[in-house]
Amino acid sequence: xxxxxxxxxxxxxxxxxxxxxxxxxxxxxxxxxxxxxxxxxxxxxxxxxxxxxxxxxxxxxxxxxxxxxxxxxxxxxxxxxxxxxxxxxxxxxxxxxxxxxxxxxxxxxxxxxxxxxxxxxxxxxxxxxxxxxxxxxxxxxxxxxxxxxxxxxxxxxxxxxxxxxxxxxxxxxxxxxxxxxxxxxxxxxxxxxxxxxxxxxxxxxxxxxxxxxxxxxxxxxxxxxxxxxxxxxxxxxxxxxxxxxxxxxxxxxxxxxxxxxxxxxxxxxxxxxxxxxxxxxxxxxxxxxxxxxxxxxxxxxxxxxxx
Numbered sequence: 001x002x003x004x005x006x007x008x009x010x011x012x013x014x015x016x017x018x019x020x021x022x023x024x025x026x027x028x029x030x031x032x033x034x035x036x037x038x039x040x041x042x043x044x045x046x047x048x049x050x051x052x053x054x055x056x057x058x059x060x061x062x063x064x065x066x067x068x069x070x071x072x073x074x075x076x077x078x079x080x081x082x083x084x085x086x087x088x089x090x091x092x093x094x095x096x097x098x099x100x101x102x103x104x105x106x107x108x109x110x111x112x113x114x115x116x117x118x119x120x121x122x123x124x125x126x127x128x129x130x131x132x133x134x135x136x137x138x139x140x141x142x143x144x145x146x147x148x149x150x151x152x153x154x155x156x157x158x159x160x161x162x163x164x165x166x167x168x169x170x171x172x173x174x175x176x177x178x179x180x181x182x183x184x185x186x187x188x189x190x191x192x193x194x195x196x197x198x199x200x201x202x203x204x205x206x207x208x209x210x211x212x213x214x215x216x217x218x219x220x221x222x223x224x225x226x227x228x229x230x231x232x233x234x235x236x237x238x239x240x241x242x243x244x245x246x247x248x249x250x251x252x253x254x255x256x257x258x259x260x261x262x263x264x265x266x267x268x269x270x271x272x273x274x275x276x277x278x279x280x281x282x283x284x285x286x287x288x289x290x291x292x293x294x295x296x297x298x299x300x301x302x303x304x305x306x307x
Contacts, residue, residue: 034289036066037248041086041258041280061086061099061280074111076119076161080104085128086278097136099278100127107169109159119159119169126150130182148182149191149269155207165213174207176229178268192268201268205231219250238267248284256284 041061047054063084070077086099104124109117126147134140155174161167178201180191188194192201211225222245229240247259262276 030289031070031072032289033069033071034066034287035069036064036081037256037284037286039063039065039256039258039280039282039284041282041284043088043280055091055093057088057090059086059088059098061278061282063099076109076111076117076159077107078167079106093137097129097131100129100131102126102128107159109161115160115162117159117161118156120156121154121169121171123153124150142182142184145182145185148180148185150179150181152177152179153207157207165215166211168210169208171207174205174229176203176205176207176231177201178203203229203231204233205229205236221248221250222246223248235267239265240267241265250284250286254283254285255281256286257281258284 039062042059044058045054046056061084063086064081065084066079066081068079068081080103082101082103084099084101086097087095088098089095102124105121106123107119107121109119112118126149127144128146130138130142130146131144132138132140132142153174153176155171157169157171157173159167159169178191180186180193180199180201185191186193186199187196188198192203194201207227207229209225209227211223214222214224216222225242225244227240227242230236231238241264243261243263245261249257249259251257258278258280260276260278262274264274265272266274
């Protein structure tokens with residue numbers, strides 16, 4: 001799995017660098033904008049005769065995060081790809097997973113009023129590898145796996161996008177499927193399954209998502225995303241709430257430091273607030289192939305940023 005993720009990141013990084021150069025060499029305007037980041041974060045600690053104690057460890061985290069947007073006239077089509085995987089090896093404990101996410105989404109909108117779009121969209125959220133209790137100890141009980149759970153959303157509603165930094169999508173009609181394709185996890189109550197042996201759960205309700213990018217300083221940005229889901233069919237008061245924050249501190253074009261915070265409350269998973277935080281310093285290659293020429297909707301193609 002580690003080799004696979006590294007290969008994906010290497011291939012994606014090479015492709016995006018080539019694309020970045022190709023776009024910068026072109027004088028033609030574009031209706032597509034590709035903004036993304038490829039990262040490889042490393043951390044390490046070593047001890048020898050250290051009275052305070054400690055265990056030698058080394059860790060890594062690889063990921064890609066892309067936003068690919070098509071905007072022309074009244075059409076707005078936004079696609080997001082987030083992939084991440086990381087491990088830490090601690091002396092005496094072995095490998096432990098520190099990051100694992102597959103998050104894909106697409107949303108198409110047709111403008112109906114200034115900055116408002118009638119929209120339809122879909123999304124997939126799952127993970128690459130098994131997750132275990134007791135700090136992801138493979139000898140402990142299995143908690144999750146690829147597509148166990150896997151969440152698929154498909155819905156229609158409205159999108160508000162006044163600028164590049166803020167996007168709000170409201171779907172009063174949203175179908176949500178929870179898949180549990182690992183037979184070891186298919187028992188009643190797990191991820192909301194109704195019966196032992198069930199492999200999926202269908203829900204229909206309201207889904208709201210929002211993303212907001214805040215530029216704190218020239219080389220420091222904070223990306224905030226939040227979501228809420230209410231199931232009309234069963235206990236609509238049991239909201240599924242999620243928040244993700246990513247603080248990116250860019251040192252130069254290729255080196256960056258990232259701090260992430262994820263909060264989640266899902267009654268069907270565990271009746272407690274879940275929290276995950278990561279910190280890493282390492283290689284990060286960012287591309288931004290396009291910028292808006294104007295806020296005028298009649299002239300909203302993209303051009304290359306010459307800076």
